[in-house]
Amino acid sequence: MKSAVILFPGMNCENETIRALDAAGLKAELLRWNTKKNLADYDCFVIPGGFSYEDRIRAGVISAKDPMMDRIKEESHSGKLVLGICNGAQVLIESGLVPGFSNEPQMALAPNMNPEFKGYYCTWVRIKPNMKNRNAFNMLFNEGDVINVPIAHGEGRFTTKGNADEIRSLIAFQYCDENGKVEHSYPTNPNGSMLGIAGLTNRQGNVLAIMPHPERASFDIQTKAYGFKALGLNFFRSMKKYIEERK
């Protein structure tokens, strides 16, 4: 099984993303945004975190308009998995691939809002899977799981002027407290994201835009100093299980 990590200029999380995919059994290859390689050769795609195009105009929008995203959309329409992490999530939102109701953006990842400060915010958060939306990325999680993952972003607030009820059914992960209770207020919700959304899928459940970084909480060495389990690898293992079951 082969995965492709799609690197746009300015993204910087490719190495740890590749490491996590390899550990999950999805042999990862780095593909640059202008590659001529045939995407049909890969089983799934991950757009990693970073600062593509220096967040010019706004985070993720330049990459979202790149011809590579047309190719990714085509692969996703055939059912292949696409995971966008942090800046990768911003690319998926700006391209319309999540929530995927049309080709135009139907949401935004807007600047963080919390009562203490605005701007770039790095911290550990807790998220829980929404088991009402069973999808390719949460198959190995259970109701009640609390996943400790880090965030590092300035524009992580999911928001829309569209229909919030349509969006609710696509929630894959939400910010929660240590008991797994979803709270919409700071500090549990670090950025004011609507409905406490940390990760959102498309209707088909094969594309996920997630703001926290699971690749940074995939191994004990990344989390043991903080005293919690490294559950991030289950995102990538879920992807592998989904692909295996479809084959």
Added chain:
Amino acid sequence: MNVELLVMLKVPDTTAITAQRVLERMGIDAGKVHRADYYLFDIGGNEKEFAGKIVKVDVIVNSNKNTAQIGLSGKPKGTSVLVKDSDDECEGLLHVLTQRLGMREIKKIRRGVLWTMECDRETAKGAAEQLLCNRHYQDYKIL
């Protein structure tokens, strides 16, 4: 009393250049694209005195790389689109200017980005809706 301030780059504006190239690739012929940071200050007090002060505030205008002008009359020729975040109250900047720098005549600030393109209004609207503005958290106005 409202005072408008535009802050432009003296050095090449790579964001404007990128926007122009992406618009071209999207098939939108916007011509040369200029960008400026836009501020609207609601002040009490003397407008001329405030204008003289605000262009020297280095948290807004870095004289090493920025030029500044009061009002929109000197902006580049073309159609301008002002893009603002819908819920940006500029609390941080207001606090810095009024509390740290003592500019207590400022009551309110709004800010945005002013994009000026060598094209007609219809093309500028297309550029705004397809690239420059995400209407789920921003608004735009064609000036």
